[in-house]
Amino acid sequence: MLIYDLNLPALETLMREWNEPAYRAKQIWQGLYQKLYSSPEQFSNLPAPLRAKIAEHCTFVPFHVKTYLDSSDQSTRKTLFQLPDGNLIESVLMRYGDPADDPQMATSDTNRRGAKNRRTLCISTQAGCAMGCVFCATGQLGFKRNLTSGEIVAQVMYYAQMLKEQAETVSNVVFMGMGEPFHNYENVMAAIDILNDGEGYKFGARRLTISTVGLVPQIRRFADEQRQVNLAISLHAADDDERLAIMPVNKRYKIDDVIDACKYYIEKTHRRVTFEWALINGVNDTPEVAQKLARRLKGLLCHVNAIPLNPTQGYDGEATDRQRAQAFKETLEQAGIPCTIRMRRGIDINAGCGQLAGAESQ
Ligand code: SAH
Numbered sequence: 293m294l295i296y297d298l299n300l301p302a303l304e305t306l307m308r309e310w311n312e313p314a315y316r317a318k319q320i321w322q323g324l325y326q327k328l329y330s331s332p333e334q335f336s337n338l339p340a341p342l343r344a345k346i347a348e349h350c351t352f353v354p355f356h357v358k359t360y361l362d363s364s365d366q367s368t369r370k371t372l373f374q375l376p377d378g379n380l381i382e383s384v385l386m387r388y389g390d391p392a393d394d395p396q397m398a399t400s401d402t403n404r405r406g407a408k409n410r411r412t413l414c415i416s417t418q419a420g421c422a423m424g425c426v427f428c429a430t431g432q433l434g435f436k437r438n439l440t441s442g443e444i445v446a447q448v449m450y451y452a453q454m455l456k457e458q459a460e461t462v463s464n465v466v467f468m469g470m471g472e473p474f475h476n477y478e479n480v481m482a483a484i485d486i487l488n489d490g491e492g493y494k495f496g497a498r499r500l501t502i503s504t505v506g507l508v509p510q511i512r513r514f515a516d517e518q519r520q521v522n523l524a525i526s527l528h529a530a531d532d533d534e535r536l537a538i539m540p541v542n543k544r545y546k547i548d549d550v551i552d553a554c555k556y557y558i559e560k561t562h563r564r565v566t567f568e569w570a571l572i573n574g575v576n577d578t579p580e581v582a583q584k585l586a587r588r589l590k591g592l593l594c595h596v597n598a599i600p601l602n603p604t605q606g607y608d609g610e611a612t613d614r615q616r617a618q619a620f621k622e623t624l625e626q627a628g629i630p631c632t633i634r635m636r637r638g639i640d641i642n643a644g645c646g647q648l649a650g651a652e653s654q
């Protein structure tokens with residue numbers, strides 16, 4: 293069994309089954325999530341027979357590193373992991389606030405302060421994805437399977453252990469790698485509960501962001517659960533026909549339904565929603581589209597996160613250039629909708645969602 297699949301109560305049950313005292317569970321828990329041990333031998337506070345039993349029954353590393361790539365400016369590392377069943381998933385670490393950072397970041401005082409030494413980790417929740425967004429490399433792969441909670445947690449621990457060697461820590465985690473987190477709801481929430489645990493890794497919910505294609509029932513469920521995790525919705529179009537052309541999910545959930553669910557979420561949590569927008573040249577980046585979007589979002593506690601499209605093999609759309617992106621942002625802001633243009637990170641290493649796994653499987 294994968295040790296990261298066990299939450300603390302499950303670990304306590306296991307210790308009972310093994311006739312070990314209950315406090316052993318907490319010792320293991322703290323070893324895993326506070327000391328960031330990555331193998332049974334490191335648990336020097338446990339008796340040798342118990343260490344041996346853990347080694348016999350538990351896996352600590354659920355994947356092997358198939359490839360990793362660093363961007364030319366060293367700010368971004370992308371790792372492609374292979375799971376035992378052959379499936380590939382990927383995670384990306386982005387370092388912000390380094391001298392090597394984007395020049396725009398480095399020249400803005402606010403950005404520099406806000407972004408100082410941030411280590412943001414982008415992790416996968418599924419191998420592949422069933423949602424089929426046409427511009428997305430993961431969507432082009434199709435669905436392989438859900439990741440277990442432990443496979444999700446293990447991606448964070450992999451990077452946390454690596455950063456620890458450099459006396460650094462993970463500062464933010466975004467569920468924006470491969471897969472649709474709300475299509476694997478239970479396992480994603482179980483992973484979040486493990487990462488949050490006050491006696492373990494203690495990773496605050498506000499440092500986590502879930503990005504969803506807009507599965508309405510799950511947005512409402514998430515609102516009811518009143519979690520402090522940030523929510524981002526991938527919208528990408530302001531008109532149902534236009535959205536359907538690039539996102540098949542719009543057949544099931546129309547833009548109005550998604551926005552109603554967001555209103556419900558805001559009412560319940562008083563938290564701001566982020567709308568993700570991949571800027572595709574000539575498709576969804578015109579001033580008219582920006583105005584239509586502004587009308588839809590008016591009065592909503594939200595902001596728009598726009599990022600020029602990362603080109604993928606299976607889709608011939610192109611990225612919007614800097615000037616058009618700026619005009620899109622200004623149109624939105626004049627209509628009262630806050631908007632940031634995110635820089636494309638790791639473009640030279642195909643750090644866009646699913647791109648590395650996509651390339652490997654071809
Ligand atoms: N399935 C979730 C989370 C993973 S995708 C979702 O769709 O929200 C993370 C983000 O990357 C989403 O906003 C998605 O729309 C965006 N994305 C996917 N492919 C992209 C591409 N080629 N260029 C830019 N953004 C992309």
Ligand code: SF4
Pocket residue numbers: 421422423424425428429430431432469470471472504505526645
């Ligand atoms: Fe799946 Fe998100 Fe890619 Fe759409 S954008 S195919 S939901 S991973």
